[in-house]
Amino acid sequence: MLGGMNTLAKELNDQLQGTIIYDLLSDLGKRMYFPKGIVAQSSEAKQHASRYNATIGMAVSQGKAMILPAIAEQFSELSSTEAVAYAPTGGIAELRSLWKKEIGRKNPTADCTKISEPVVVSGLTNGIAQVADLFVDRGDVVVVPDMFWGNYRLIIEEKREASLAEFPFFEAGGLHIAGFRQAMIDNAVNGKIVTILNFPNNPTGYSPTVEEAHAVAKMLQGLAEEGYKILAIMDDAYFGLFYEKDTYRESVFSLLHNLHENILAVKIDGPTKEHFVWGFRLGFVTFGSKSLTTQQYEALNKKLTGAIRSSISSSSQPAQSLLLHALKRSDFEAEKARLDDSLEKRYFTLKKIVEANANSSVLKALPFNSGYFMSFEMISGSAEALRKELLMKEGIGVISIKDRYIRVAYSSVDEKDLNDMLSVLFKTAEKMR
Ligand SMILES: Cc1ncc(COP(=O)(O)O)c(C=O)c1O
Structure with a gap:
């Protein structure tokens, strides 16, 4: 770098030295300042x-x-x-503090006095990319389940020149926590572990049970106690769409943000899916780690706002204003509950259809309990060939993944059409066997 490090970056680094933040920052993150x-x-x-x-x-x-x-x-x-008008680089102050209150309301066991002020970004995608800029270096490895949102590949591998390491997501119908732990140990780079947890998951529609969420936290705590420095990024895009009683209904961030000095938890969430405003392009980035001070969070937020300033400059003002007005309306929660309920109805309708086809010799449903999606594993044959057949012969669009899985977004199909769609899906798969 020409001329050495900027003095403002140095000042922020001085404030962060000796914390998990400094240990995890990428080279770019170290150089960043506002x-x-x-x-x-x-x-x-x-x-x-x-x-x-x-x-x-x-x-x-x-x-x-x-x-x-x-x-x-x-x-x-x-x-x-x-x-x-231009929005402030880090977002409208009132919206940020209201969102923080909302995080507290929706995650009652989180201690919001111990987390950073959420920073507004241009959608969750942008939030993940900004955080990756600050914390992921060339040569780093990011651990994800073997079913993950494909855009992580572009962000982590192509943009940041790091790599993704996959672990088997499921074992015996639930999370493969031992596999997750092993993948993190195997892919630690100089003691640094980076992972992205996305619940409800895209593409499987799985969220951990209460027991599993606590087991994940315990496992991460164990690694932190062994001395690993862990960046745990929570991609909470589909937060709140939990349909089963035994599902952990908070973000895993609740369990991680105050767990151990060696764990930096990053919550990336937003209204795009949660509040049905996909094209608003708004998201929030919130940090949490045990023992960080308000000043240290502010220093980190300055780095994040520097990253925003140097890329998107700021996020959409009209979208932030509209969201702020909407969140303050007394009927907002009731209106949202109506739309959430309609997705929940589709889930239970789909679940029945899937259960009725549990003995299919062609398609096996992966565990699902939340969110927008569910996925089938092909027992034999090509998922891509099935996708094409469904599309060209039946006029049905689904997503094929790794030529082995079929993702169904039941969020985008009316409840009354689910039966017909699934029956064509099974019949076509059988015909192609
Ligand atoms: C897991 C996951 N994270 C993030 C996003 C992107 O969200 P946004 O539209 O807020 O960028 C998606 C959208 O498909 C997603 O599935």
């Missing part, structure tokens, strides 16, 4: 420039963002500033 440039000066001016504020690269008239009527008319409930 500049005292336009954004910082302009937010200082927002507080103190009582006469004229000539800092912001926006068109302002009488203290408000200029707006075209063609745009304003479509945002009738938002002020022009809420609709079109």
Whole structure:
């Protein structure tokens, strides 16, 4: 690097030295800082420039963002500033603190006094990519189950030039925790372990039972006690869509954020799936580790906002404003419950159909209990060939994975059509055997 490390980055690193954060930061993460440039000066001016504020690269008239009527008319409930002004780099402060409260409400055993202030990113994908920039170096290994969201490959392998190591997700109908532990030990790089936990999982639709969630936490605690430094990234994209009584209904983040000094837990969540606003492109990144101070969380958040500033600059302001207004409405939870319930109904309908076909000689359902999806394993034959046949001959679209699995997104098919779709799926698979 030309000219050595920036002094602001050095200051942040000094604050973080001796913590798990510093031990896990990538080279890029170590170099990252939030500049005292336009954004910082302009937010200082927002507080103190009582006469004229000539800092912001926006068109302002009488203290408000200029707006075209063609745009304003479509945002009738938002002020022009809420609709079109730049959002702060780390997100609207009120939304961040409300989201933190929401994390506490939805995860009652988490201690929200011990976690960072959530930072707004442009969707969970972007959150994962930002965190990977800060913590994953070329040559690192990220441990994931053998059923994982394919986009991790682009982020971790192609962008960060690290690699993914897979462990067998299931054993005897539940999580293969011993396999997970072994994969982490085998893939530790200089004592550093990175893993991504995604529950409810894409593509299987599996979430741990209460017992399994605690067993995962205990296993990670054991590794931390042995001296491994662990970055545990929780991809909570489908959080809340839990359908069975014995499922652990909090994020695993609740169990990890205050567990051990050698575990840095990162919760990546957001409204894209949870609140049915996929195209809003909003997500949140929240950190938790035992014994970190507020100052250290702030230093880490400065690095994260530096990473945001240098990539997307900031996330969508109108989307944040709309979400903030929606979350504050008294009927929001009831409205959301209605949509969640409709997905739950589809789950139970699908579960019945799958159970009725449990003895199929062609397709075996993998464990599923939550989220948007379920997957079948092909007992024989090619999943890709089945996918093509279903698509071209039957007009049914499903996803094939590794030529061995078929993923069904029942989130996107009406309940009344599930029976027909599944019966064609089984019949076609049988015909092709
Ligand atoms: C497991 C998982 N994580 C993250 C995402 C991306 O979420 P977002 O739309 O908020 O970027 C998806 C979307 O398909 C997903 O399945």
